[in-house]
Amino acid sequence: MVDDRKLDVLRAIVEDYVATEEPVGSKALVERHGLGVSPATVRNDMAALEEEGYIHQPHTSAGRVPTDKGYRLFVDKLATLKPMSMAERRAISTLLDGAVDLDDVVQKSVRLLSQLTRQVAIVQYPSLSRSTVRHVELVALTPTRVMVILILSTGRVEQRLVELDEALADVDLAELRVAVNRASAGVQIAAAAAAVVDLPDALRPEQADPARTIVTVIAEAMSDHRNDERVAVSGTANLARYGDFDTAVRPLLEALEEHVVLLKLLGESGVDAVTVRIGHEGPYSELAATSVVATGYGPQELHLGSLGVVGPTRMDYPGSMSAVRAVARYVSRILDEGNQ
Amino acid sequence: MVDDRKLDVLRAIVEDYVATEEPVGSKALVERHGLGVSPATVRNDMAALEEEGYIHQPHTSAGRVPTDKGYRLFVDKLATLKPMSMAERRAISTLLDGAVDLDDVVQKSVRLLSQLTRQVAIVQYPSLSRSTVRHVELVALTPTRVMVILILSTGRVEQRLVELDEALADVDLAELRVAVNRASAGVQIAAAAAAVVDLPDALRPEQADPARTIVTVIAEAMSDHRNDERVAVSGTANLARYGDFDTAVRPLLEALEEHVVLLKLLGESGVDAVTVRIGHEGPYSELAATSVVATGYGPQELHLGSLGVVGPTRMDYPGSMSAVRAVARYVSRILDEGNQ
DNA sequence: CCTTGGCACTCAGGGCAAACGAGTGCCAGA
DNA sequence: TCTGGCACTCGTTTGCCCTGAGTGCCAAGG
Numbered sequence: 063m064v065d066d067r068k069l070d071v072l073r074a075i076v077e078d079y080v081a082t083e084e085p086v087g088s089k090a091l092v093e094r095h096g097l098g099v100s101p102a103t104v105r106n107d108m109a110a111l112e113e114e115g116y117i118h119q120p121h122t123s124a125g126r127v128p129t130d131k132g133y134r135l136f137v138d139k140l141a142t143l144k145p146m147s148m149a150e151r152r153a154i155s156t157l158l159d160g161a162v163d164l165d166d167v168v169q170k171s172v173r174l175l176s177q178l179t180r181q182v183a184i185v186q187y188p189s190l191s192r193s194t195v196r197h198v199e200l201v202a203l204t205p206t207r208v209m210v211i212l213i214l215s216t217g218r219v220e221q222r223l224v225e226l227d228e229a230l231a232d233v234d235l236a237e238l239r240v241a242v243n244r245a246s247a248g249v250q251i252a253a254a255a256a257a258v259v260d261l262p263d264a265l266r267p268e269q270a271d272p273a274r275t276i277v278t279v280i281a282e283a284m285s286d287h288r289n290d291e292r293v294a295v296s297g298t299a300n301l302a303r304y305g306d307f308d309t310a311v312r313p314l315l316e317a318l319e320e321h322v323v324l325l326k327l328l329g330e331s332g333v334d335a336v337t338v339r340i341g342h343e344g345p346y347s348e349l350a351a352t353s354v355v356a357t358g359y360g361p362q363e364l365h366l367g368s369l370g371v372v373g374p375t376r377m378d379y380p381g382s383m384s385a386v387r388a389v390a391r392y393v394s395r396i397l398d399e400g401n402q
Numbered sequence: 403m404v405d406d407r408k409l410d411v412l413r414a415i416v417e418d419y420v421a422t423e424e425p426v427g428s429k430a431l432v433e434r435h436g437l438g439v440s441p442a443t444v445r446n447d448m449a450a451l452e453e454e455g456y457i458h459q460p461h462t463s464a465g466r467v468p469t470d471k472g473y474r475l476f477v478d479k480l481a482t483l484k485p486m487s488m489a490e491r492r493a494i495s496t497l498l499d500g501a502v503d504l505d506d507v508v509q510k511s512v513r514l515l516s517q518l519t520r521q522v523a524i525v526q527y528p529s530l531s532r533s534t535v536r537h538v539e540l541v542a543l544t545p546t547r548v549m550v551i552l553i554l555s556t557g558r559v560e561q562r563l564v565e566l567d568e569a570l571a572d573v574d575l576a577e578l579r580v581a582v583n584r585a586s587a588g589v590q591i592a593a594a595a596a597a598v599v600d601l602p603d604a605l606r607p608e609q610a611d612p613a614r615t616i617v618t619v620i621a622e623a624m625s626d627h628r629n630d631e632r633v634a635v636s637g638t639a640n641l642a643r644y645g646d647f648d649t650a651v652r653p654l655l656e657a658l659e660e661h662v663v664l665l666k667l668l669g670e671s672g673v674d675a676v677t678v679r680i681g682h683e684g685p686y687s688e689l690a691a692t693s694v695v696a697t698g699y700g701p702q703e704l705h706l707g708s709l710g711v712v713g714p715t716r717m718d719y720p721g722s723m724s725a726v727r728a729v730a731r732y733v734s735r736i737l738d739e740g741n742q
Numbered sequence: 743c744c745t746t747g748g749c750a751c752t753c754a755g756g757g758c759a760a761a762c763g764a765g766t767g768c769c770a771g772a
Numbered sequence: 773t774c775t776g777g778c779a780c781t782c783g784t785t786t787g788c789c790c791t792g793a794g795t796g797c798c799a800a801g802g
Binding site: 162163196197199201203209211213219221296297298299301302307311312315316318319 | 503536537539541543549551553559561562636637638639641642647651652655656658659
């Protein structure tokens with residue numbers, strides 16, 4: 063049913079179509095790939111492949127185009143990841159090693175990924191909720207104004223300004239700082255939020271009230287999941303290469319504005335497992351003409367976020383998959399180092 | 403030479419062309435606007451306007467289209483800012499008042515601006531270099547690892563990790579913290595960088611070396627102008643409404659990827675003075691088909707950054723100008739409040 | 743039973759000419 | 773100075789034919 067040569071034919075069709083963007087015919091196929099059989103034979107196979115829904119004919123006198131189902135088979139059975147070239151590897155490592163902070167890592171990664179794949183790249187910021195607390199700093203700007211600074215394991219820094227009803231002495235603030243850090247350092251953020259709220263109970267009453275105000279803000283900042291929705295996007299200009307503006311480019315441009323949509327697109331695939339979603343397989347019917355290649359990243363199999371590329375269903379899957387995997391690995395490594 | 407009725411004709415041409423996206427003829431003009439004269443008269447005026455370079459005829463049997471020079475005259479002499487509607491004003495204030503931090507303000511503004519104008523909106527992050535230092539915090543994560551946290555007047559927080567060759571005692575770190583803050587609090591960032599570097603000279607030799615490492619990093623962070631290049635972009639999907647893909651959309655999409663280009667586009671117009679750059683007037687020949695409407699923002703006439711919209715030369719200038727001005731004012735007000 | 747060469751058939755796209763019509767410029771008269 | 777009339781221009785649309793790529797089917801050969 064899916065005999066070897068037919069698979070070869072399908073692979074050839076996909077590769078040619080991706081390269082030329084035009085329906086591919088039997089004759090061109092045997093010429094460009096050394097299939098060792100005649101066009102007529104290929105035609106028979108094509109007829110069978112079409113029967114089974116893997117390819118499709120735009121009109122009678124045209125060549126064949128892979129269907130979503132065809133791409134799926136291609137990706138599952140036929141695609142061998144192309145290894146990154148030495149130059150590409152070097153580019154990745156030198157670029158990302160030069161990143162100075164978390165923002166920098168994300169922005170450089172997304173840029174890099176879009177350049178490697180010549181597609182639209184998306185990188186989710188490391189999710190707050192999975193990270194642990196590295197340090198909490200309390201700074202008295204004035205006696206009744208305290209700045210709370212939260213330093214997380216991913217390198218992310220959150221700050222909040224707290225207005226107190228009554229002044230809190232410096233020594234008391236220092237005491238609170240020590241207590242908060244003892245309770246939360248190294249603890250996962252949600253747990254830390256819970257651990258911190260009860261600390262003021264152990265203090266003298268006149269300290270307790272302002273302290274309560276402060277820890278409430280700390281806990282809020284720790285449970286603020288706003289950051290989970292942040293994503294960086296790059297390579298929009300690559301959309302210009304699309305042929306079909308209305309069905310492909312416009313809906314995608316609109317989707318790129320909606321970060322929530324993007325996150326849903328990226329999905330939650332595991333670290334080191336590259337997921338491919340082809341056309342209609344995705345959750346949005348308007349994006350039936352686009353595919354997503356994504357993966358999770360994070361140190362030691364801990365899923366901190368996702369990254370990937372989106373493009374037309376007619377895209378270079380093997381190349382995209384390996385680029386996505388390579389970038390994800392580097393990002394994971396860097397997050398790990400900053401954390402050691 | 404530029405008699406009143408001809409100006410009216412020009413205004414009518416611009417308005418119709420903006421609305422319909424098609425060359426406008428004499429007959430349609432007198433119908434849609436109550437000009438009170440016959441098409442033949444309008445034709446005479448059109449001939450004169452064309453002679454003077456304000457409008458242009460794509461081909462003999464077509465209507466007229468404004469030239470860049472025509473738009474310029476329209477903006478300079480004819481455009482009356484349309485006031486924002488009550489609903490729009492309310493939308494702006496409720497949205498922006500709900501912003502929790504600097505990032506939030508910028509992101510909400512850019513989004514808002516693109517929705518109001520249905521164009522691509524650009525907001526520059528408040529430039530670091532013009533802000534003052536609110537507080538510097540030094541946190542010893544381990545005896546040889548210090549986290550430097552810089553809190554600026556705009557609400558921006560910068561952090562740096564410093565690795566020391568030799569340990570620095572907590573008391574010495576505290577002393578350094580006090581000295582650094584005394585030297586830099588309230589001072590403009592560039593001056594603060596200079597003021598801080600010499601502080602270690604006054605310390606005991608065994609403190610001085612690690613302290614020097616630390617202040618070097620502080621000074622670096624203060625003189626790091628990376629942030630001056632940061633911009634937020636929104637509304638790319640509005641490009642989909644453009645007719646002409648190759649001349650208008652593609653170059654603009656490419657420009658949007660290059661933040662440096664965007665900043666140059668926005669320019670440095672004064673706070674409360676809306677600048678309009680039309681087509682070829684801008685610095686990039688590839689963007690000859692796009693116009694920029696921009697202005698500066700910042701509290702009390704202090705230019706902290708720029709924001710604006712970019713779109714086709716055929717755009718709604720009056721609407722864009724008033725939206726840009728309104729958003730800039732709100733942003734200025736909010737930055738002022740956070741700083742009081 | 744699979745492969746191959748031959749052959750008739752289909753149909754999108756390109757080239758070409760004619761018809762159309764929106765819009766103009768100009769001119770003579772009010 | 774404005775207006776109505778009129779001849780003219782030229783891009784666009786329409787219809788047509790033709791070409792050629794590509795197919796499906798069939799009969800013959802391994």
